[in-house]
Amino acid sequence: MSVTITKKEVFKLNKNLRMHKVLNDIADVFVKDIKNGIENLSEDINGVGFTPLSTFTKNYKNKKGYSYPSKPLYAEGKMKNVYVKQRATQTKKEAIVASNERDRAGIGAKHQEGKDVPQRQWFGISKRTNKPITKVARHHIKKALMK
Numbered sequence: 001m002s003v004t005i006t007k008k009e010v011f012k013l014n015k016n017l018r019m020h021k022v023l024n025d026i027a028d029v030f031v032k033d034i035k036n037g038i039e040n041l042s043e044d045i046n047g048v049g050f051t052p053l054s055t056f057t058k059n060y061k062n063k064k065g066y067s068y069p070s071k072p073l074y075a076e077g078k079m080k081n082v083y084v085k086q087r088a089t090q091t092k093k094e095a096i097v098a099s100n101e102r103d104r105a106g107i108g109a110k111h112q113e114g115k116d117v118p119q120r121q122w123f124g125i126s127k128r129t130n131k132p133i134t135k136v137a138r139h140h141i142k143k144a145l146m147k
Contacts, residue, residue, distance in 0.1 A: 016144035020088040025136045027084045027095035033129045034097075038073050038080040038122055045126035051118035073111060073122055078104045082123070099123060 034045075043049045050072035053061075061069035066076065073079040078100055085098035099108050111120040 016147045017140060018090075018144075019093055020090050022137060022140045023088040023093060023095045024084065025140070026133050027087070027097050029129050029132045029136060030097050030125060031082050031084060033126055033132075034082045034123060035080045037126065037128075042072060044121040045124040046121060047127055050120045050122075072120055079108060079111075079122065 037043055037045065053070055053072055058070050061075055064075070066074075068074045081100040081104070082097060083100075084095055086094065086096040088095040099105060108123060109115075110117055112123055113119065
């Protein structure tokens with residue numbers, strides 16, 4: 001006499017994966033990368049160093065008493081003030097990263113597009129974020145698989 005045992009397992013990743021949490025963590029990675037690009041690396045989202053400031057701009061910033069007069073996009077330190085403006089929720093799976101819009105949006109856009117100043121693409125998704133985003137996604141998927 002032989003006995004056959006069959007087992008059927010159904011796995012639903014969608015049920016266990018909290019996509020809104022994944023999106024929020026990825027948005028946090030973007031914010032951290034933009035701040036790091038301006039503050040420490042002085043390079044744009046493409047990994048290219050910012051165009052150095054002109055002598056006129058350095059002198060102007062020096063007269064104003066800024067801490068880092070020769071550092072691009074870092075007069076008052078406000079350009080690096082990016083944040084997650086809207087976090088994703090279970091029903092609205094969208095996270096919005098924004099700059100400090102009230103007082104630096106115009107200047108930030110000028111640099112981003114290169115209007116009347118050298119182009120410095122400081123805001124956006126850089127290639128530097130590939131590894132951290134993959135790590136975040138893997139963490140969430142492993143967590144969903146464990147449940």
